[in-house]
Amino acid sequence: MLNLKNELNPSQLEVVNATEGPILVIAGAGSGKTRVIEYRVLTLIQKKISPQAILLLTFTRRAANSMLSRASSHEPKAKLVEGGTFHSFAYSILKKHSSLIGFDTFSILDEDDSQEAVGLCAKKIGVYDLDKKFPKKDTLKKIISMSINKEKSIEEVMEKEYPGFFDYSSLIEKIKNDYQRYKIEKSYFDFDDLLIYLKVLLTKREDLRLELSRKYQYIMVDEYQDTNKPQAAITYLLGKDHTNVMVVGDDAQSIYGFRGATHENIMEFPKLFPGCKMIKLEANYRSHQKILDVANAVLSDMKNKFPKNLVCAKDLSGEKPELLLFRNGYDEAEWLAAKIRELRGEGVLFCHQAVLFRSAYVSIPLQIELEKQGIPFEVFGGLKFYETAHVKDLVSHLKVIANPKDELAWARILTLLDGIGPKTAQSIVSKITHTQKFDARMLNSPEGQGKKYERSLRKLSDALENAGAAEKKIYDMFALLMDYYYPILKEKFDDWQQRINDLEALKDITGKYSSLRDFLADFAIDPPEKGSRKSENSSTEEEKPVCLSTIHSAKGLEWECVYLIGLVEGVLPVSFSLDDEEGIEEEHRLFYVALTRAKKHLYLAVHYENHGFSYNQFNQISRFIDTPEVLSRLEQKAGLNQYEENNTF
DNA sequence: TTTCGACGTCTTTTT
DNA sequence: GACGTCGAAA
Numbered sequence: 001m002l003n004l005k006n007e008l009n010p011s012q013l014e015v016v017n018a019t020e021g022p023i024l025v026i027a028g029a030g031s032g033k034t035r036v037i038e039y040r041v042l043t044l045i046q047k048k049i050s051p052q053a054i055l056l057l058t059f060t061r062r063a064a065n066s067m068l069s070r071a072s073s074h075e076p077k078a079k080l081v082e083g084g085t086f087h088s089f090a091y092s093i094l095k096k097h098s099s100l101i102g103f104d105t106f107s108i109l110d111e112d113d114s115q116e117a118v119g120l121c122a123k124k125i126g127v128y129d130l131d132k133k134f135p136k137k138d139t140l141k142k143i144i145s146m147s148i149n150k151e152k153s154i155e156e157v158m159e160k161e162y163p164g165f166f167d168y169s170s171l172i173e174k175i176k177n178d179y180q181r182y183k184i185e186k187s188y189f190d191f192d193d194l195l196i197y198l199k200v201l202l203t204k205r206e207d208l209r210l211e212l213s214r215k216y217q218y219i220m221v222d223e224y225q226d227t228n229k230p231q232a233a234i235t236y237l238l239g240k241d242h243t244n245v246m247v248v249g250d251d252a253q254s255i256y257g258f259r260g261a262t263h264e265n266i267m268e269f270p271k272l273f274p275g276c277k278m279i280k281l282e283a284n285y286r287s288h289q290k291i292l293d294v295a296n297a298v299l300s301d302m303k304n305k306f307p308k309n310l311v312c313a314k315d316l317s318g319e320k321p322e323l324l325l326f327r328n329g330y331d332e333a334e335w336l337a338a339k340i341r342e343l344r345g346e347g348v349l350f351c352h353q354a355v356l357f358r359s360a361y362v363s364i365p366l367q368i369e370l371e372k373q374g375i376p377f378e379v380f381g382g383l384k385f386y387e388t389a390h391v392k393d394l395v396s397h398l399k400v401i402a403n404p405k406d407e408l409a410w411a412r413i414l415t416l417l418d419g420i421g422p423k424t425a426q427s428i429v430s431k432i433t434h435t436q437k438f439d440a441r442m443l444n445s446p447e448g449q450g451k452k453y454e455r456s457l458r459k460l461s462d463a464l465e466n467a468g469a470a471e472k473k474i475y476d477m478f479a480l481l482m483d484y485y486y487p488i489l490k491e492k493f494d495d496w497q498q499r500i501n502d503l504e505a506l507k508d509i510t511g512k513y514s515s516l517r518d519f520l521a522d523f524a525i526d527p528p529e530k531g532s533r534k535s536e537n538s539s540t541e542e543e544k545p546v547c548l549s550t551i552h553s554a555k556g557l558e559w560e561c562v563y564l565i566g567l568v569e570g571v572l573p574v575s576f577s578l579d580d581e582e583g584i585e586e587e588h589r590l591f592y593v594a595l596t597r598a599k600k601h602l603y604l605a606v607h608y609e610n611h612g613f614s615y616n617q618f619n620q621i622s623r624f625i626d627t628p629e630v631l632s633r634l635e636q637k638a639g640l641n642q643y644e645e646n647n648t649f
Numbered sequence: 650t651t652t653c654g655a656c657g658t659c660t661t662t663t664t
Numbered sequence: 665g666a667c668g669t670c671g672a673a674a
Contacts (some may be wrong), residue, residue, distance in 0.1 A: 060663070087664050110663080127658060136668085190664045225664095359661055361665095381662075421651045525664070552662045574661060590662085 015279050016040045022273035025248040028310050030286030033248055034070055041071040041078050044218055055216040056083030059226040063556050070101035072226045086231045088525050089199040101197055106187045107403050108524040114190040116139045116408055121178040135165055148192045149228040149260025195230040202237040213241045224249035228260040236272050243273055249559045253593050257586045284310045286558050288318035291602050297629040302588050321602035323634040328609040333369035336563055343561055351544035352560035356594050362566035363548050381550030386527040390489055390499040401468040402516045405433050411550045416488050419453040450531050474510045474519055551594045562598035565605045568619040591624045
């Protein structure tokens with residue numbers, strides 16, 4: 001039996017024990033937030049609350065996973081607690097009740113697909129014929145998404161985020177509406193739709209809302225500062241009857257503004273749930289005071305914050321964090337590799353060391369160096385393997401089998417064939433989608449008799465028919481399609497060898513699924529984390545690898561030793577945030593998040609020579625470091641090659 | 650209508 | 665430095 005009083009400090013205990021009624025927890029970095037959630041779940045279970053009546057929601061998959069697994073480590077019953085990301089929760093509800101909003105079934109569009117679809121709508125109304133400068137599909141999708149997630153009109157979004165494009169507002173508004181119609185027509189849901197449809201369902205169908213509200217008696221939302229308006233609305237609709245809602249967040253760690261997240265949600269929570277308790281967790285259990293001093297110095301430079309000061313709870317002593325100056329990224333990588341080994345020699349396991357960066361590309365020299373030295377590493381963030389062309393190619397074949405009306409998938413697999421471009425694909429697609437039931441022979445009949453692609457079309461139709469035959473395991477379907485796709489892959493990519501491995505890995509994952517639809521939905525909402533790129537040598541040594549991660553993906557995690565790289569103007573803060581004060585503030589918070597991941601060792605690395613492509617520009621040290629308050633709390637050292645004093649930093 | 654090469658743009662974070 | 669887009673040739 002666990003003794004809470006020994007495990008928790010008074011404020012933590014207060015949170016854990018306040019199981020009834022609304023609570024807002026402001027939890028500073030490293031303040032034992034996950035631990036509190038964990039114990040709160042246990043406490044509820046001890047009070048004989050059914051674990052299925054507890055709902056844990058969060059914004060990112062990684063946070064969701066760690067939350068659920070930590071809770072179940074003490075008490076097996078906690079495994080039955082429901083939860084996940086808002087998106088996956090929404091999907092599970094919508095899947096059950098799709099008919100209530102007028103759909104039999106639906107397919108989920110990932111970000112790429114949605115952009116494609118938006119692009120299609122934009123092209124249809126001919127915006128690019130008149131004006132080449134019209135925003136491109138990815139920008140359009142971003143604008144539309146922002147308007148939905150912030151619940152603001154296109155005009156408002158344009159004014160704020162893209163003043164240069166303001167005059168296009170009404171056209172974009174039209175594209176937004178067309179896109180909406182297009183999705184309905186094709187039974188497509190994009191990520192935003194999952195939230196919106198759930199919200200609509202909860203608003204319009206009081207019976208369902210009551211049912212869910214009664215089912216989920218206790219609701220907890222983690223990383224509340226990263227939720228957007230629809231997510232806040234969902235939380236409210238589910239919780240307003242019993243008001244047993246706890247949200248946990250830290251306004252200083254809000255780093256998803258670009259997705260429409262707003263820390264206003266934290267400020268507004270007490271208004272939505274009057275009488276809510278507000279509890280601050282400030283004691284830090286993660287880092288020693290010298291690291292916290294730097295974090296506090298960074299924090300004090302930030303505006304619009306709940307005042308906060310991290311205080312080290314345990315009596316930990318440690319070294320001042322070091323600021324290291326290097327000539328270029330290669331020197332830096334070399335030093336890092338050596339240091340990682342050195343610490344490993346002192347007993348800090350590889351998996352307790354992490355290198356964090358703003359953007360994935362700054363880690364490439366390091367990846368090369370680690371590879372060369374045979375240090376195992378794993379990369380998080382950046383281009384995911386499930387977003388790579390070959391994986392999407394193959395999955396698209398599965399998609400058309402699951403849903404023959406999926407014209408985006410059709411277009412993708414048809415244009416893979418020699419001699420078929422967008423136009424031909426479109427004409428074939430429209431033939432196919434007019435029939436309800438899919439018949440692979442459709443591909444053979446059209447006007448394209450005798451065309452050079454006739455043979456490849458036949459091959460495709462055979463492969464699909466074969467794979468799609470009734471009662472096949474997904475694993476076997478996948479294997480058949482791989483056979484079909486293999487020659488195309490070899491033709492299309494130079495590095496097909498590596499890509500085959502990805503597909504093999506994915507094939508293994510499909511073994512776990514019995515329903516194709518579930519596999520595809522999971523693939524979009526909850527894609528396999530496994531495929532994150534591992535270095536070749538990770539298999540030889542059995543030791544768990546060093547973590548290379550974007551700061552965004554590192555949120556909520558901690559390591560003994562953290563190296564931050566790319567701390568220069570243009571990378572952190574990233575160049576395109578510079579003309580917007582809020583953008584810079586978000587970068588500032590990002591830096592704060594990065595610093596507070598470290599427990600014992602913290603190294604900040606800066607290199608002087610620019611990454612090459614803008615000519616002869618030299619890096620400037622990040623403005624977030626270059627203040628007397630921050631610098632005075634760092635130990636400055638030259639890195640490799642005796643980097644001299646007379647630098648321009 | 651497709652494909653390939655030149656040119657210009659942007660460089661990001663996640664569901 | 666890579667990627668996407670546009671224009672011209674096949």
